[in-house]
Amino acid sequence: MKSIEIVTHAWAGRYAHYGYALTYQLSSLILHPHKSHVTVTVCYNPVDKIVCDVLGFFENKFNPAKVKLHTIPCTLPNLGRRAIGRNVAAITATGDIVWFTDCDYVFGEDCLDALAEVTWPSFAPMVFPKTVLIHRDHATGDVALAKAAKPCLINVEPDDFVPKKYSRAIGGVQIVKGDFAREHGYIPDNKRRQTPYHHERGFDQCRCDLAYRRFVASKGSILPITLPHCYRLRHSQTTHHDFRKSN
Numbered sequence: 001m002k003s004i005e006i007v008t009h010a011w012a013g014r015y016a017h018y019g020y021a022l023t024y025q026l027s028s029l030i031l032h033p034h035k036s037h038v039t040v041t042v043c044y045n046p047v048d049k050i051v052c053d054v055l056g057f058f059e060n061k062f063n064p065a066k067v068k069l070h071t072i073p074c075t076l077p078n079l080g081r082r083a084i085g086r087n088v089a090a091i092t093a094t095g096d097i098v099w100f101t102d103c104d105y106v107f108g109e110d111c112l113d114a115l116a117e118v119t120w121p122s123f124a125p126m127v128f129p130k131t132v133l134i135h136r137d138h139a140t141g142d143v144a145l146a147k148a149a150k151p152c153l154i155n156v157e158p159d160d161f162v163p164k165k166y167s168r169a170i171g172g173v174q175i176v177k178g179d180f181a182r183e184h185g186y187i188p189d190n191k192r193r194q195t196p197y198h199h200e201r202g203f204d205q206c207r208c209d210l211a212y213r214r215f216v217a218s219k220g221s222i223l224p225i226t227l228p229h230c231y232r233l234r235h236s237q238t239t240h241h242d243f244r245k246s247n
Contacts, residue, residue, distance in 0.1 A: 002116040003037045005095030005178065009082055010042060010103040012050035019050035020148035021233050022103040026058045027153045029067050032109045032229075036116040039068045039095055043085030046073045057151030077196030082171070083208035084194055086186035098181040100209075102172040105132075106156055108229025115175065118225055125180040126216045128169035130224035133161035134232045141234030156231050164232070169222055171209030172232070176216065184219075187212050 012019035022042070029038060044051045055071060062069055078084045086100055097115060118127065135141035140160050148154050166173060186208070187193055193208040216222060 001036045001113075002096035003039070003094070003178075004097045004099060004112055004116060005039045005041060005089075005093045006099045006101055006107075007041045007086055007089040007093070008043070008101050008103050008105075009079065009085060010044050010051045010054075011048055011076075011079055013045065013048050013076070015235075016050050016149070017142070017145040017235050018103055019048075019054050020145040021235070022051060022054050023057075023148040023151055024106050024145075024154055024156060024233060025103050026054070026069075027155065028106045028108060030061060030153060031155050032107065032111070034066070034112045034116075036112055037066060037068075038112060039070055041070045041072060041089045041093075043072045043074050043079060043082075043089065045076050045079050054151050061153070075196070077198045080197030081193060081195065081208070082206045083186050083190065083212070084196070086208070086212075087188050087194065090181040090184070090186045093178055093181050096178045098176050098178050100171070100174040100176070100186070104233040104235065105172050106231040106233065108133075108156070108158075108231055111227050111229045114227050115225075120177060121221075121223075124221040124223045125219055126169055126174060126176045126213075126222040127225045128166060128173040128175055128222065129227040129230050131163050131165050131226070132173070132230045132232050133158070134164045135160055135234035136162050138234050138236040142236055145233060145235055156233075158229075161231060166224070169209075169213055171206055173230075174209060174212065174216075180216075180219075184215070187215055
């Protein structure tokens with residue numbers, strides 16, 4: 001069974017619900033047992049108390065034989081350019097498969113084992129789920145996230161989700177072969193996307209995923225696959241929405 005490394009970002013300095021989303025994500029690695037060994041790498045800011053509390057809660061919850069929690073502490077400007085942390089994680093990744101995701105994705109029953117069993121053709125360095133399950137609306141997602149206001153083990157309510165088709169590998173579902181990640185990093189030569197983002201909003205628009213997707217496409221095919229029970233939590237407030245409003 002192939003090993004999987006999940007690379008995620010979390011910053012709750014502006015909106016606390018990103019920390020609550022991380023609680024759901026990390027909970028899913030415990031509540032839905034999997035055969036494959038998983039490393040979850042979290043890029044975070046050490047002064048972010050909400051995220052630090054979540055990481056502290058889960059630090060001793062994982063069975064080391066099944067899940068390893070790895071953290072990459074980042075300054076806020078470095079965290080704000082998602083490609084910086086992803087590049088560090090890619091180069092140092094140990095998994096056979098590397099899933100670049102966001103903290104609002106949750107891995108339900110059989111999701112990761114199905115990924116570990118995917119047979120990838122040699123010409124395809126990247127795959128992505130062609131369908132995910134997403135909260136039916138923002139209000140439903142907001143209510144769910146509020147339930148994780150304190151670190152805890154918490155599961156999603158499947159009845160609250162509807163299927164959504166993905167036509168491309170957006171930033172939360174970029175899944176690559178581990179050897180590819182280690183060889184190429186995450187667009188390390190893209191000067192703009194590797195420049196720290198100095199702004200009070202904390203996060204750039206994260207268009208790095210578009211640049212990375214184009215780079216991967218220059219090396220081979222990006223294929224849609226079927227993964228069961230891959231959930232995405234919706235929420236009404238995002239740092240990216242703030243960015244659009246102020247520009």
